[in-house]
Amino acid sequence: xxxxxxxxxxxxxxxxxxxxxxxxxxxxxxxxxxxxxxxxxxxxxxxxxxxxxxxxxxxxxxxxxxxxxxxxxxxxxxxxxxxxxxxxxxxxxxxxxxxxxxxxxxxxxxxxxxxxxxxxxxxxxxxxxxxxxxxxxxxxxxxxxxxxxxxxxxxxxxxxxxxxxxxxxxxxxxxxxxxxxxxxxxxxxxxxxxxxxxxxxxxxxxxxxxxxxxxxxxxxxxxxxxxxxxxxxxxxxxxxxxxxxxxxxxxxxxxxxxxxxxxxxxxxxxxxxxxxxxxxxxxxxxxxxxxxxxxxxxxxxxxxxxxxxxxxxxxxxxxxxxxxxxxxxxxxxxxxxxxxxxxxxxxxxxxxxxxxxxxxxxxxxxxxxxxxxxxxxxxxxxxxxxxxxxxxxxxxxxxxxxx
Numbered sequence: 001x002x003x004x005x006x007x008x009x010x011x012x013x014x015x016x017x018x019x020x021x022x023x024x025x026x027x028x029x030x031x032x033x034x035x036x037x038x039x040x041x042x043x044x045x046x047x048x049x050x051x052x053x054x055x056x057x058x059x060x061x062x063x064x065x066x067x068x069x070x071x072x073x074x075x076x077x078x079x080x081x082x083x084x085x086x087x088x089x090x091x092x093x094x095x096x097x098x099x100x101x102x103x104x105x106x107x108x109x110x111x112x113x114x115x116x117x118x119x120x121x122x123x124x125x126x127x128x129x130x131x132x133x134x135x136x137x138x139x140x141x142x143x144x145x146x147x148x149x150x151x152x153x154x155x156x157x158x159x160x161x162x163x164x165x166x167x168x169x170x171x172x173x174x175x176x177x178x179x180x181x182x183x184x185x186x187x188x189x190x191x192x193x194x195x196x197x198x199x200x201x202x203x204x205x206x207x208x209x210x211x212x213x214x215x216x217x218x219x220x221x222x223x224x225x226x227x228x229x230x231x232x233x234x235x236x237x238x239x240x241x242x243x244x245x246x247x248x249x250x251x252x253x254x255x256x257x258x259x260x261x262x263x264x265x266x267x268x269x270x271x272x273x274x275x276x277x278x279x280x281x282x283x284x285x286x287x288x289x290x291x292x293x294x295x296x297x298x299x300x301x302x303x304x305x306x307x308x309x310x311x312x313x314x315x316x317x318x319x320x321x322x323x324x325x326x327x328x329x330x331x332x333x334x335x336x337x338x339x340x341x342x343x344x345x346x347x348x349x350x351x352x353x354x355x356x357x358x359x360x361x362x363x364x365x366x367x368x369x370x371x372x373x374x375x376x377x378x379x380x381x382x383x384x385x386x387x388x389x390x391x392x393x394x395x396x397x398x399x400x401x402x403x
Contacts, residue, residue: 039318041305058076063368092250149174256305283300343368
């Protein structure tokens with residue numbers, strides 16, 4: 001089964017127009033001032049996308065064989081789900097952080113759709129062409145729900161993994177974007193003293209969703225994959241793929257952004273927050289599958305996202321704020337969208353039984369990474385950047401119209 005990312009699909013936006021921001025959003029409890037750029041979070045986006053890439057390379061495609069391959073596969077077994085969780089929480093956080101009250105819902109939605117659909121349509125077309133060239137027979141369910149980003153709603157592995165399989169997360173993001181203006185309006189009405197209780201309640205709902213998946217939904221029929229025989233696809237789908245359940249990650253991001261912007265977040269440094277994220281990864285790895293993926297695992301990433309935003313607004317030294325990491329973060333969405341097609345196509349070209357020395361196998365992984373980044377750069381420059389730039393422009397009012 002495909003665990004995948006994205007990427008958040010919402011890149012941090014610089015303040016629009018002239019003016020200065022407060023030294024820290026926490027210094028402005030109203031949260032009314034335009035926020036600073038969050039370049040560290042942009043750099044972290046590539047780290048999350050890289051986790052997804054490594055998961056697919058070492059677990060699903062299994063480029064490295066033998067004992068080393070098994071150890072790498074075990075180490076990266078939660079890489080895909082952890083990367084996805086990061087992007088879902090980050091999406092809610094960044095959209096809240098950068099949202100301007102004078103932005104109409106129509107403009108907001110146009111920008112969000114322009115962010116995800118062009119890359120999605122290009123990579124879906126590439127996936128269909130690759131499948132047809134390999135002699136696969138495609139039915140309507142192999143591409144139509146995927147085309148409109150509705151496939152993650154289907155509790156059917158053929159539909160939910162159709163087309164470019166990693167696009168299932170975009171199906172969730174589409175729901176997030178449609179709901180965001182209403183969610184934000186509701187959360188902004190929560191009194192400041194109740195923001196923390198609301199956040200804890202969402203964490204509780206994440207745990208509840210995992211428990212429902214494990215103990216309420218039937219585990220029959222079992223999945224035909226080693227290690228997954230004791231659970232059904234419906235259980236995995238509900239916890240990991242079902243958009244309303246994954247929206248809990250997104251809502252958590254909105255709440256945490258409000259906590260930071262209103263000065264209520266408990267400030268911890270990047271290194272302790274990174275330690276918590278690593279610890280969470282270890283806990284998720286050794287937890288049962290349904291408890292180790294989804295929103296419950298994403299909770300461990302919240303301090304890292306909040307501390308990175310705080311570091312950026314305070315100008316604290318951050319390696320990930322460097323130009324190379326920021327550019328890689330900007331490419332992360334396109335990288336996420338192309339990498340699985342590159343990996344699976346290369347595995348098919350090499351053959352399912354292909355093995356070689358460890359050095360050659362690792363070289364293949366590095367070549368796959370380089371090729372994925374190269375194609376991501378082309379997709380970003382030719383499609384993503386110009387379309388999002390055009391969609392982001394505010395339409396001028398007709399002459400004589402009231403302003």
